[in-house]
Every structure is written in structure tokens, then in C-alpha cells.
Amino acid sequence: MAMADISMGSGLPPHSEADWLKAVETVLRGKPFDTLTTQDVDGIIRQPLYTKATHKTSDTTAGLPGLAPFTRGARPVSDKHLPWHIAQRVVIGRGAADNDQILTDLAGGVSALVLDFSSIKSVTTDDLDALLDGVMLDIAPVVLAPAACGVDGILAFIDLLARRHEDAQAMSGYLNFDPFATALAANQRVSSHGLEALVARAADLPNLALMTASGAAFHNEGAAPTDELAYMLAALTQNLRLLEAQGLAPEDALARINLTLSADTDFFMTIAKIRSARQLFHMVAKNIGCAHVAPTIHCETSQRAYSRLDPWVNILRATVATLAAGIAGAELISVAPCSATSDTDNVLTRRIARNTQIILQEESHIAHVSDAAGGSWYVEALTQDLSEQAWAQFQSIEATGGLTKQIDDCSVRAQLDARCRDYETLVETRDLPLVGVSEFPNLDEAPLPAPAIAQSGYRHAEKFEALRDLAERVKPKVYLACLGNAAAFTPRANFAANTYATGGMHAVTGAGGFDIGAIAKEFAASGAKIAVICGTDDDYEAHASELADALRGAGVAHLALAGRARDIAAIDDYCYPGGPTLSFVQHALARLGLEADA
Structure with a gap:
């Protein structure tokens, strides 16, 4: 049709889905329509076209930002000055000047700290006092990653708050006691040892989240998005039971648990996954009479998406992941530096990591629109598909004894190993392309050195790195x-x-x-x-x-x-x-x- 035949004032000529399919057939030249669909390793099918007919939820069931079921966000509007906390991970003990690094990060725009104890075996209150010297803990929330330090590291932090006479009501943070992630990483049986002491010591700190339900821990071991959500739900329900056993009422227990999710380079999937996580959290909360409680979500950039090869590409990966997490309404986001797969974190790579978030907040203004992806037929359908499949998988976990049993009998490990093999097949054939690794490798760019201590978890690029x-x-x-x-x-x-x-x-x-x-x-x-x-x-x-x-x-x-x-x-x-x-x-x-x- 020529432009002369189109009147822009009266609108574009209407076309039906049947018209579109007819046009597609001429391009396919006899190939089946299914060649245009994509099936992910967890069974999620992505269509080439989404329409109103594929939109599974109404505006009523999706809700509004800040209202149940919280699919569209936990808050009605974001704080324009700080839409989400800009968090930065500090691996304690990796360098001699951890305190200097923390103060530099805070001065450079970080608003929350992730203290990672994975490089040390124990930590004392004195250690933390020196580490956090000059840090105003009532302003900068602390997120703990206790690792091998376990509950002792968490209790040392609580003792520090008491030592400094911090205002209990003003303190907020995330202690992240997580027996499931700890057991998974160490290939050990699940243990909640120390939880009783933790609950007792944190009784006067109502704004500290005690536990986390971490889907990211499973993602880093190979879980697909549906798996990540299902394991997150399973951890959430087990955590609720553990806290109720310590005497907390259901609403109090729910408010003391935050969610931790991964954000990776699958842009729309990351948005849908975070929206789905809130929807699934609401389904659990509703079942225990707490439908008004919304979750707090901490998103971490995916470690399995990073590579030691052509590491500057990791900046692009981090940007896509952060953009998705910000649009989806995460409350905290931590961006790993582009050098995170090595031991070479430095002032430059850390500054780039935090500036990625600052630019998205202050220059791109991505949080000025609540749930910017809402209403997209693709995102809405993907959100619902994830919720339905993750809920079914979660019910299967519960029906077979719960997450503790499945970790203890190695069922979870077997499932994650199978997922890793699925991803390895996609990487092998370049159906999952890795820029700078399997696509457009740059031999003039020296790879980062391997870390002195091998990092745990699965990464897509590992086998190519070994060959290089x-x-x-x-x-x-x-x-x-x-x-x-x-x-x-x-x-x-x-x-x-x-x-x-x-x-x-x-x-x-x-x-x-x-x-x-x-x-x-x-x-x-x-x-x-x-x-x-x-x-x-x-x-x-x-x-x-x-x-x-x-x-x-x-x-x-x-x-x-x-x-x-x-x-x-x-x-x-x-x-x-x-x-x-x-x-x-x-x-x-x-x-x-x-x-x-x-």
C-alpha cells in the first residue's frame, strides 16, 4: 500500500492476527510456525507475537503498584531521590584496606553495604567495629552474606549495634540467615543451628530482616528462572515455619524475611521473574492471613553471566541486568564489578559498578514510572507463565517433604546439575551466545587471571576460559x-x-x-x-x-x-x-x- 492511500488522520488500516500469520507464512517458505517459538530449559515457551488474546491477567488481578498482589510493585511510587538502595558487595579479608574501600564506596554513591564473609572463617565484633569505622549504620543499611561464619558472624554484627548504642528503631538491614543456601554451597545437610539465639538477640531490632529466601543461591548453581522462583518459595515457607517455631506470629515472621533474586542478561525474563516473585510471595502470605504484607527484594547481578574473557563486556551485562531489576521494582540492587570473576577488584571497576546504578537512577530516571513494563502483553504473559510453573514446582517440592529433605537427599543438587548440562549444551552450540567468549572473542584483550581460590557455582563461560x-x-x-x-x-x-x-x-x-x-x-x-x-x-x-x-x-x-x-x-x-x-x-x-x- 502506497503512502498516498493512507490517511494518518483516520488511523492506520486495521490488521488481524490472521493477516499477520498470512504474512509470516510467506517468509517461512513452508517451515512450521513453531520454528518462530523458543522454549527455555525450564519449559517456558516464548511466542513470536503477543496479543490481547495471550494476555492472561486482567488489570484487576494484576493490581496496582503498592497494592496486593504486588505484581506491579511493593510501593505505589518510588522515592525519586533513591528509588532503590545502591548496594555494593565487599569481600572481607580479600584486601588489607577493607575499611578504606567501604568508605570510598559510600562516598561514591553507595547507600547500602553487602558484607561478604566468604573469604574468612570467623569474624568478631572487634573485627566488624574496625571494618565499619566511620560508617553511619542508621543511614547505610547492611546486608550480610555470612557464608562459613554462619550465625556467629550475624551475632557479632548485632553485638556491634549494641556496642555503638544504635537506635534500635532507626536501624534497618538484612541479616540473611539462610540455612538452605549455606547447605547447598557446602554440600552439607540443612541446619538451623543458632536461629534461637539470633531471634532472641534481635528481638529489640524490629526493622532487621532475620532471614532471606534466596533464589539467587540456586541460580548461581545453575537453576533456571522457574527453578529459582520455586526454590525461593520453598525456602520462604520453610523459613516461616522455623520462625513460627521460635514464637513469632505469622505476620511478624513474614516481615522478617526478605527475598534475594538474581538479575541477568535475559532482560524481559528478569523483569518478569521479579514481578512473579512478588505475586508468588503474596500467594503464600494470603494463605497465612497476611495478604497486606509486601516483600522486600534484593537483586544481585548474576555471577554465572560474567566471564574472565574480555571482562569489559561484563559492564554491558551488568547494565542490562540492573536496568531490568530497576524497572521491575527491586528495593536493593548490588552490581558486581566487571572483574568479579577474579581477585582484581579495584577502585576503577568498583566505581563503574556503582555508577551503572547512579546513571540509571539519576540520568535515565527509570524509576520515575512505576512498573514501566506493566501492560506489555509479553511481560504480563511471561510473568503469569513463570508464576504458574513455579507454583506447580513448589507444590511438588512440598509434596515430597520440603526443601530441607530435597537438599539433604541431594535431589536439588541432581536437578541443578541437570540444568547446568542443559545450559552447557546451549553454550556449546552457541544457541546461548556469549559475547567476547563464544561470539566475537578478542584475543588482543588479556583475560583476567583466575582467582587464587576457585569460586563456587556455575558460570556459562568456564569451559571456554579453561581452553583460553x-x-x-x-x-x-x-x-x-x-x-x-x-x-x-x-x-x-x-x-x-x-x-x-x-x-x-x-x-x-x-x-x-x-x-x-x-x-x-x-x-x-x-x-x-x-x-x-x-x-x-x-x-x-x-x-x-x-x-x-x-x-x-x-x-x-x-x-x-x-x-x-x-x-x-x-x-x-x-x-x-x-x-x-x-x-x-x-x-x-x-x-x-x-x-x-x-
Whole structure:
């Protein structure tokens, strides 16, 4: 239709979904419509088009920001000056100047501190007093990550508040006693030892959350979004039972538990997951007569999305995750520095991490609109899909004895290991692309050094990092044995070069042409032990077999062809879009005697 036929004043011509489907069929050219849908590892199906018909909830059931079921936010409006707390994690004991780091963070715009005790085995009140010297604890909430210090570390912090005669009513913070995350990380049985003492000592501190229901702990071990929400719910209900056993009324117990979730690069999924978490929290609260209680959500940028390779890309990952968490209405957000996968946190990377939040708050003003994603048919449908599947999975956990039993009998660990394998398959085929790792690797950017103590949990990039570490020892080359002219071989040559670069191998591009002897001589002079034939299908048909034999004669250790498999005896392997990238690169490096530990 020409513009002359359209009157903008009378509106655009109406089109139905049937019209859209008809147009899509012409593009698909006989392929089934299902090729446009995507199924996540947890079974969530994403459609190519969302309409009013796919919108599962009404405005009434979704509620309004600040009102039950809190899907659209725990508050009616955000504080324009501080829409959410800008939290920064401090790994205690990693550096000699932890207090200086904390004061620098606070002066630079941080409004809450996450004290991570994972690098130490014990902590005393004196230690914390020195660590937090100069910190106004009634202004900057503290979020504890007790790790191995357990309840003793939490009690030491409570003793510090008493020592400093802090106003109990003015104090807010999150003690994060979490028997489930602790047991999961240590591969131990669940224990609530010390909770009785904690409840007694914190009785006069009503604004301190005692426990957390952490979905992030499971996310970091490989859980998919539905799993994360289901485990979070299971932890929430178990925590409620534990606190009620200590004499707390249901409403008091619920108010003393916060939620901890991950935020990752799946932008819309992160928004939907946080909205779903509030909806699911409300379902539990309603069942115990506390429908008016809204949750407090702390979001952490996903550690499994980060990589030591081309670490500056982690800034982009953190930005996407933070934007999603902010739009979704999280109360606290902690952004890991781009160097978090190593031991190299410094003033620059920490400043970038907190400035990411400051820019989103003060320049992008993303919190000026409450629930900005609300009303999007995609986000609303995704939120509801997550809630329905997570609730069903949560009920299954409860029906089989609860989260404690499933952690103790290793059922949870088995489920998480299976999810890790699912993600590894997606990473292997690049269906889950990792920029700077499996896509567009930059060999001129030195990777961050591996941490002195291996970090726990699962990360998508780990196996590629191991290959790059191996290759760094010898910096191997790969010769691109190109057939024909540049226009013919460049597409596959570029693909092959990027594939080998994921394993740290530098490409040497051949001159091309059809002189098989000259190509073999060029390979021999290149210093490479690995080669890949690159060209068009027609050129392969005419010359690939002869060239493969010639390269064998020239001493190639591993020979591949860029394209689908063919019946050529001298070819060791094939690289192509959708192929097994990781194992392909592993085989090539193995021919050079470079093999990673299993």
C-alpha cells in the first residue's frame, strides 16, 4: 500500500492476527510456525507475537503498584531521590584496606553495604567495629552474606549495634540467615543451628530482616528462572515455619524475611521473574492471613553471566541486568564489578559498578514510572507463565517433604546439575551466545587471571576460559586454507577464525586461489599446525579432497573444513553454525597436546 492511500488522520488500516500469520507464512517458505517459538530449559515457551488474546491477567488481578498482589510493585511510587538502595558487595579479608574501600564506596554513591564473609572463617565484633569505622549504620543499611561464619558472624554484627548504642528503631538491614543456601554451597545437610539465639538477640531490632529466601543461591548453581522462583518459595515457607517455631506470629515472621533474586542478561525474563516473585510471595502470605504484607527484594547481578574473557563486556551485562531489576521494582540492587570473576577488584571497576546504578537512577530516571513494563502483553504473559510453573514446582517440592529433605537427599543438587548440562549444551552450540567468549572473542584483550581460590557455582563461560588458559601457554595458530577469491571464501573464513579464537587460536588467512601446491606451501610456512579449509560448496566439490591430502602431506596436525560434514577421509572435523563449538576447539587443541582437566 502506497503512502498516498493512507490517511494518518483516520488511523492506520486495521490488521488481524490472521493477516499477520498470512504474512509470516510467506517468509517461512513452508517451515512450521513453531520454528518462530523458543522454549527455555525450564519449559517456558516464548511466542513470536503477543496479543490481547495471550494476555492472561486482567488489570484487576494484576493490581496496582503498592497494592496486593504486588505484581506491579511493593510501593505505589518510588522515592525519586533513591528509588532503590545502591548496594555494593565487599569481600572481607580479600584486601588489607577493607575499611578504606567501604568508605570510598559510600562516598561514591553507595547507600547500602553487602558484607561478604566468604573469604574468612570467623569474624568478631572487634573485627566488624574496625571494618565499619566511620560508617553511619542508621543511614547505610547492611546486608550480610555470612557464608562459613554462619550465625556467629550475624551475632557479632548485632553485638556491634549494641556496642555503638544504635537506635534500635532507626536501624534497618538484612541479616540473611539462610540455612538452605549455606547447605547447598557446602554440600552439607540443612541446619538451623543458632536461629534461637539470633531471634532472641534481635528481638529489640524490629526493622532487621532475620532471614532471606534466596533464589539467587540456586541460580548461581545453575537453576533456571522457574527453578529459582520455586526454590525461593520453598525456602520462604520453610523459613516461616522455623520462625513460627521460635514464637513469632505469622505476620511478624513474614516481615522478617526478605527475598534475594538474581538479575541477568535475559532482560524481559528478569523483569518478569521479579514481578512473579512478588505475586508468588503474596500467594503464600494470603494463605497465612497476611495478604497486606509486601516483600522486600534484593537483586544481585548474576555471577554465572560474567566471564574472565574480555571482562569489559561484563559492564554491558551488568547494565542490562540492573536496568531490568530497576524497572521491575527491586528495593536493593548490588552490581558486581566487571572483574568479579577474579581477585582484581579495584577502585576503577568498583566505581563503574556503582555508577551503572547512579546513571540509571539519576540520568535515565527509570524509576520515575512505576512498573514501566506493566501492560506489555509479553511481560504480563511471561510473568503469569513463570508464576504458574513455579507454583506447580513448589507444590511438588512440598509434596515430597520440603526443601530441607530435597537438599539433604541431594535431589536439588541432581536437578541443578541437570540444568547446568542443559545450559552447557546451549553454550556449546552457541544457541546461548556469549559475547567476547563464544561470539566475537578478542584475543588482543588479556583475560583476567583466575582467582587464587576457585569460586563456587556455575558460570556459562568456564569451559571456554579453561581452553583460553591452555592456549595462552603456546599461542597456537590456525591456517585458513582458502579456496577461490575473497568474495567466495570470506564468509566461512571469518566464521572459522572466530570459532578457533574461542579457544585462543590466532588465524593466519591464506591468499586463496586454486593452486593446491601453493596453498600447501603457504601452510607449511605459516608456522601453524592446525588448518581449516574455507570456501564455497562448489569449490569444495571440486578441490577440497585434493587440498586435504596436500595439507596432510605438509604435516597438518588437525584439519577441519568450514561447513557441513562431507565424505572426505583426510578431514578430522567440521565447523558450522549450530555445530558443537566447544568440543570442536577441544579436539583441535588436544592434537597439539593441550588438554584441560576434566
